[in-house]
Amino acid sequence: MGATTLTTRADETGLAPLHRPNKRWTRFILPGFTWLMIVYLASPIFVMILYSFNDVPVVPVKQTPKFWGFTLRWWRDPFGVPGMPEAVRLSLEIAPLSALVATTLGALLGLALGRYRFRGKGPMNFLIFIAIAVPEIVLGSSLLSLFITWPDVPVLGSFAPGLGFTTILLSHIGFSVAFVAVTVRARVQTLDRSLEDAAQDLFADPVTTFFKVTLPLIAPSILAGFLLAFVLSLDDFVITNFVSGASATFPIFVYGATRIGLPPHVNVIGTMLFAAGVLAAVANLAIQSWRARR
Amino acid sequence: MPEVDVRLDRVTKDFGETVAVDDVSLDIPEGEFFSLLGPSGCGKTTTLRMIGGFEEPTRGTIYLKGRDVTDLPPYKRDVNTVFQSYALFPHLNVYENIAFGLRRRKVPKDEIDQRVKEVMKLVDLVGFEKRRPSQMSGGQQQRVALARALVNRPKVLLLDEPLGALDLKLRKQMQLELKRIQSEVGITFIYVTHDQEEAMTMSDRLAVMRAGKIEQIGPPEEVYENPQTEFVASFLGASNLLEGELKESANGVATVLAIGGTVVHLPAERAPFRVGTRVKVGVRPEKVHIAVDDGTEPPPGFNSVTGILRMSTYIGVSHQYKVEGPGGHTLTVWVQNLGDTPPPHPGDRVRLAWRWEHTFAVLPQEGLVLEEEE
Numbered sequence: 001m002g003a004t005t006l007t008t009r010a011d012e013t014g015l016a017p018l019h020r021p022n023k024r025w026t027r028f029i030l031p032g033f034t035w036l037m038i039v040y041l042a043s044p045i046f047v048m049i050l051y052s053f054n055d056v057p058v059v060p061v062k063q064t065p066k067f068w069g070f071t072l073r074w075w076r077d078p079f080g081v082p083g084m085p086e087a088v089r090l091s092l093e094i095a096p097l098s099a100l101v102a103t104t105l106g107a108l109l110g111l112a113l114g115r116y117r118f119r120g121k122g123p124m125n126f127l128i129f130i131a132i133a134v135p136e137i138v139l140g141s142s143l144l145s146l147f148i149t150w151p152d153v154p155v156l157g158s159f160a161p162g163l164g165f166t167t168i169l170l171s172h173i174g175f176s177v178a179f180v181a182v183t184v185r186a187r188v189q190t191l192d193r194s195l196e197d198a199a200q201d202l203f204a205d206p207v208t209t210f211f212k213v214t215l216p217l218i219a220p221s222i223l224a225g226f227l228l229a230f231v232l233s234l235d236d237f238v239i240t241n242f243v244s245g246a247s248a249t250f251p252i253f254v255y256g257a258t259r260i261g262l263p264p265h266v267n268v269i270g271t272m273l274f275a276a277g278v279l280a281a282v283a284n285l286a287i288q289s290w291r292a293r294r
Numbered sequence: 295m296p297e298v299d300v301r302l303d304r305v306t307k308d309f310g311e312t313v314a315v316d317d318v319s320l321d322i323p324e325g326e327f328f329s330l331l332g333p334s335g336c337g338k339t340t341t342l343r344m345i346g347g348f349e350e351p352t353r354g355t356i357y358l359k360g361r362d363v364t365d366l367p368p369y370k371r372d373v374n375t376v377f378q379s380y381a382l383f384p385h386l387n388v389y390e391n392i393a394f395g396l397r398r399r400k401v402p403k404d405e406i407d408q409r410v411k412e413v414m415k416l417v418d419l420v421g422f423e424k425r426r427p428s429q430m431s432g433g434q435q436q437r438v439a440l441a442r443a444l445v446n447r448p449k450v451l452l453l454d455e456p457l458g459a460l461d462l463k464l465r466k467q468m469q470l471e472l473k474r475i476q477s478e479v480g481i482t483f484i485y486v487t488h489d490q491e492e493a494m495t496m497s498d499r500l501a502v503m504r505a506g507k508i509e510q511i512g513p514p515e516e517v518y519e520n521p522q523t524e525f526v527a528s529f530l531g532a533s534n535l536l537e538g539e540l541k542e543s544a545n546g547v548a549t550v551l552a553i554g555g556t557v558v559h560l561p562a563e564r565a566p567f568r569v570g571t572r573v574k575v576g577v578r579p580e581k582v583h584i585a586v587d588d589g590t591e592p593p594p595g596f597n598s599v600t601g602i603l604r605m606s607t608y609i610g611v612s613h614q615y616k617v618e619g620p621g622g623h624t625l626t627v628w629v630q631n632l633g634d635t636p637p638p639h640p641g642d643r644v645r646l647a648w649r650w651e652h653t654f655a656v657l658p659q660e661g662l663v664l665e666e667e668e
Contacts, residue, residue, distance in 0.1 A: 197348055198381035200368040202395035202442070212394075216385045 045274060052267035078268040087253035088269060090165070091234055094249065098172035099229035105173070106180025106229070107222045111214075113181065114188025131178035140242035143171050147243060163245025171243045172233040179232060180225035187221035227280070234273075297359070299324045299450055299482045300345060305354030307340050307506075314340040316506035317354075322450075322484065322499075327476055329485045329493040332503035333529070338486045339378075339454055341503070345484065346452050347371045359449060369398075374443035375452040379459075380435045382427035388414075388438050389423040395446040413445040416475060433464045440475070450482045457492065469496055490530045494518065502526045520564065524574055524659045533576040534625045537658065540571045550575045550655065554621020558597045560653035573655045579626040581652040584615055585645055586638050592647040601625065603642045613637055617644060 055071035056064055079085040112118070113125060131139075147167050151160040161167055195217070199209040237251040244252055254266055302320040306313065315337040322328045330338035343349045345356060347368035356364045363371055374395065382391050389410060396406045414420050417437040427435055436456060443451055456472075457465045473496055476483050487493050493500045494514040501511040502525070510517050510526045521527035527535065538552035548565040550558045550573060558575045567573060577597075584603075592598040601619035615627040615638070625646060629637075638644050 192379060192381065194377050194379050194381040195383060197368070198375070198377055198383070198442075199394070200348075201346060201373075201375045202446070203369045203398040204394075205367075205369050208398065213383060 048267050049271050049274070052264060052271045054264055054267075056264055074264045074268045078265050078272070081257070081263045081265050083248065084250075084253055084257075084263075084265060084269075087248045087250045090168075090247060091250040094165070094169055094172055095230050095233040098169050098176060098233045099226050102173045102176035102229040103180050103222060103226040106177045106225055107184045107218075109177065109181040110184025110186075110221075110225075111188055111218070114185040114191075128178045128181050131175065132182065136175075136236075136238040139175060140171075140239040143167075143174070143239065144242040163243060164247045167243040167245070168240055168247065168249065171239050172229075172236065175236075175239060176229035176232050179228050180222075183225040183228060184218060184221045187218045191217055297324045298322065298357075299326075299359060300484065301357040301360075302341070302345075303355045303357070305341070305344060305351045305356060307337075307344060307349060308352045313506050315344070315351075318506070318508055320501065320508070320511075322482060325480055325482055327473070327483045327485065327496055327498045329487060329497040329500040330503055331487055331490060331493040331500050331530070333488055336503040337506040338488075338503050342375075342452050342454055342484060342486045345450070346373055346375045372448055373450040373452055374446050374448040375454065376436075376439045376443050376456045378454045378456065380427075380439040380456075382435055382438055382442070384427055386426075387423065388419065388425050388427070388430075391427065391438055392442045392445050394442065399446070409445050413441045416444070416478065417441045417471075432460055433468065436460065436468060440472075444475070444479060447479075448481065450484060453483060453485045455487055456485075457487075457489075465492070472496065494530070502530060504529075518578075520654055521576070521656060524656045525662055527574075527576050527654070527656055528662070532579050532626060534579060534582070534623070535574040535576045535656075536619075536621070536623050537572070537574055540565060540567050540569055540573050540655070543569055547650070548655070552621060552623075554619065554623065556599050556620050558653060559650045560597075560655060561651055564651075564653065565655035567655070567657070572658060574658050575653055575655045577648045577653050579614075579628045580630075582625070582627045582646050582648045584617070584627045584629060584638065585635075585647075587643040587645040590645075592645070595650055596647045597650060597653060598645060598647040599625070600643060600645050603638050603640050603644045606637065606640055615644075617646060619646070 050067070052074055053070050053072065054064075054067055055069040055073070057068060074080075079088070109124075109128075113121060113128075147161070147163060151157045153160075161170070191214070195213055196209055199213040200206070204212060235251055236249075237255060240249050240252055241255075248256065250269070254262070257263060257266065298321050300320070300322040302318055305315060305318050307315040318337075318341060330341055332338045340349060344351050345358075347363070347366060347370075351364060354364075355362055358372060383394065386394070392410045392413060393406050396409060401409070411420075414423070417440055419434065419437050419441060422430065422434065422438075427438065430438070436459075439456065453472075457468050460468060469492060472483075485493070485496065497514055499511065499513050500517060502509045502517065504525050509523045510521065517526060518530055521530065521533070524535065527533040536550075536552040536554075536556065536558065538550045538556075538558070540548060541551045542549040543562045543565065546562045548560050548562045550560070550565070552558055552575060560575065565573065565575075587600050599619045601617040603615055604618050604624070605616040607614040610631065612631050613629045615629070617625045617627060619625045627646060
């Protein structure tokens with residue numbers, strides 16, 4: 001598609017091209033490969049969307065590989081499976097909350113690491129790297145050990161939370177902070193220091209400088225960090241599985257449901273989440289092009 | 295006697311082991327266009343940043359209008375800076391960039407609007423209010439940076455190589471522009487540059503810096519015509535330097551015997567050294583006459599050497615000659631292309647002559663590494 005557009009433009013200029021690589025069959029290699037890649041990546045999503053309309057006849061409802069026909073039944077009552085509304089709600093409570101806390105902590109951390117030189121900076125950078133690189137299974141099991149042994153710690157033990165909402169939230173904040181910090185740190189490091197000099201030169205005290213110059217300039221990275229933390233929390237399974245106790249987030253619920261047969265409702269929720277993601281991406285593009293035109 | 299705007303009193307700045315600025319004292323009177331000139335790493339930018347408040351002196355005191363501002367942060371100083379990278383706020387449009395300082399000072403809205411419009415007219419940017427810095431050319435960004443500083447009507451404007459990122463033609467144009475703006479607003483400009491031509495064209499006075507110290511300070515003509523150190527002689531313009539020894543200083547005339555046996559005379563006050571001192575005598579390439587050697591001695595009051603013309607370069611407005619003189623010295627001569635005498639040819643034996651009073655003497659400096667002239 002891109003290649004065709006290019007040819008048209010070249011023809012419009014009225015200039016004879018020096019050579020005509022577009023006549024060859026090789027011009028299909030890159031676009032062809034790109035489309036194959038897109039199909040490969042997107043097909044599970046399209047299958048999911050399709051199967052959210054699958055008219056499954058069996059009771060109790062289960063997903064089947066066969067497409068029985070089109071229905072809006074599952075869309076009319078997406079939460080019509082016992083346990084699922086609670087799971088979705090828990091996920092939607094934990095994700096924004098953990099993302100908010102993780103973004104606040106991670107942004108401050110990223111700012112400090114990207115900007116200042118201080119004692120313990122090296123170890124801190126290393127710790128953040130570890131937090132990202134460590135396998136989730138390790139993080140999950142060690143968090144579980146922590147939460148189990150916590151009540152035995154003198155004094156602190158009285159604050160020990162039982163496995164459930166609080167432990168999931170704490171864990172999600174824990175693994176998200178590192179991602180936010182890394183995102184913000186990268187932006188802060190590339191920030192032109194003379195911009196802050198300039199602000200101070202123009203009579204802005206350090207606090208005003210931060211809010212009028214530094215913060216607006218790193219805001220996109222903070223937002224990116226927030227979204228990353230939100231999504232990480234929303235779809236985390238491994239760590240959550242260790243620390244959730246009797247509670248179930250949406251991924252935990254889906255995992256449990258597959259063992260007895262996945263209800264088509266899951267496809268509906270999945271499609272909704274995917275649509276929300278697409279909407280966010282489109283909105284982002286729209287805002288960016290609006291900003292560029294302004 | 296105009297008031298002193300900026301005074302540096304024995305200011306030193308150390309960065310760990312390295313001394314960036316070494317015991318510098320300076321007085322800059324009100325309304326002067328003052329340049330700090332020197333190669334990179336000579337401490338000129340650090341000096342400027344100390345005046346702006348971005349660096350704190352290790353020792354010494356800085357006064358603005360007679361007030362000690364050494365410990366004052368930048369946002370409490372009545373100076374503004376044009377940064378080398380311009381440092382325009384990318385998230386604000388041109389208008390908001392320029393209004394930034396006034397808004398911080400809580401200037402009433404109407405006045406902000408009026409002053410921003412005024413300064414935008416001054417730097418010829420009317421109509422660009424809504425543009426983002428990223429949508430402007432380098433020259434336009436430069437004007438915004440200038441306007442953003444000037445709109446605050448600072449007592450002193452600091453400029454850190456503001457034209458360094460522009461191409462030659464634009465640079466020349468902006469030099470004149472800056473000079474015009476300075477005379478219009480009438481405030482003190484302190485201008486940092488490594489471009490000696492730029493410093494010479496624009497400054498009322500300039501200071502040549504090297505290794506954290508000021509080597510010489512004065513009006514451009516004075517520093518150019520009468521360089522006091524070997525570094526100044528070579529950095530500010532080009533110089534022919536002959537090594538030698540001060541043999542005699544009497545009746546207002548000093549005599550130097552250069553290596554290779556050349557005797558060079560110069561006014562005694564231009565060689566204030568003790569007899570026997572090792573010196574370098576110099577002359578600027580454009581002060582030297584060149585002619586094919588036909589045995590005639592130069593008129594009295596002229597120094598003269600003979601040599602072999604090794605290279606002749608035609609530059610249109612002038613000829614540039616390299617002459618191998620006595621004692622292995624290579625001398626450079628620039629002659630305006632008047633076109634009334636046939637130029638000498640490489641291989642010719644030529645006589646070079648220049649006036650005594652165009653000769654200067656400096657003490658040799660250790661460890662001078664200077665780039666070859668272009």
